[in-house]
Amino acid sequence: MTRGACSHYIKGKTMKKKMSMMGIGMKLILYTAAYAGFATALTFFFPQIFILRSAREFGLPLLGYILLAFGFPLLALSARQVTTKFEEGKLMTEGIFRYSRNPIYAVWLFFLLPAFSLLSSSWIFFGVPIVFYLVFDHFICEEEDYLTEQFGQEYLDYRARAGRLLPRIKK
Numbered sequence: 001m002t003r004g005a006c007s008h009y010i011k012g013k014t015m016k017k018k019m020s021m022m023g024i025g026m027k028l029i030l031y032t033a034a035y036a037g038f039a040t041a042l043t044f045f046f047p048q049i050f051i052l053r054s055a056r057e058f059g060l061p062l063l064g065y066i067l068l069a070f071g072f073p074l075l076a077l078s079a080r081q082v083t084t085k086f087e088e089g090k091l092m093t094e095g096i097f098r099y100s101r102n103p104i105y106a107v108w109l110f111f112l113l114p115a116f117s118l119l120s121s122s123w124i125f126f127g128v129p130i131v132f133y134l135v136f137d138h139f140i141c142e143e144e145d146y147l148t149e150q151f152g153q154e155y156l157d158y159r160a161r162a163g164r165l166l167p168r169i170k171k
Helices: 025-045 060-088 103-118 123-151 154-160
Strands: none
Touching: 025 103, 025 123, 060 103, 103 123, 123 154
8 A cells, every 4th residue: 555545445445424525624623623722721831931932033923924825815715616516516626626635634734724833933833733734644544535435436536646735746
């Protein structure tokens, strides 16, 4: 099995329940929010340990605002594109989904969570995107197996063309 390939469907297991439009989003929210809550408590009770005193001098909040300025429009675009196709029961492979199979998760991972981490000025928040990615990597097979079952070869072909989070580099 190659890295990034899901095995549940290949082994012949079938999914019994329908997946919501949120996919694994609630699991990502739950685990990431738990870590963020822990980080918030530590920062609140021990600011002398966790606050980056020179964050403003290095422009970290400004970088956070720049990431937000790019992230929110990309999130809105991705959500709008997938909503229509999901309601129609069709696989979304156009627009931003042409490049990434999971652009909503990618926006959270590469833009929004790092932005919030930078704006917090607490170094422990830099773990939030890491936790998000680890949870994503652990649970994404549930979505991929569901889509393979729903769309078959159409999804497998799409999976070969589009990257899981980032666009594939063509050779």
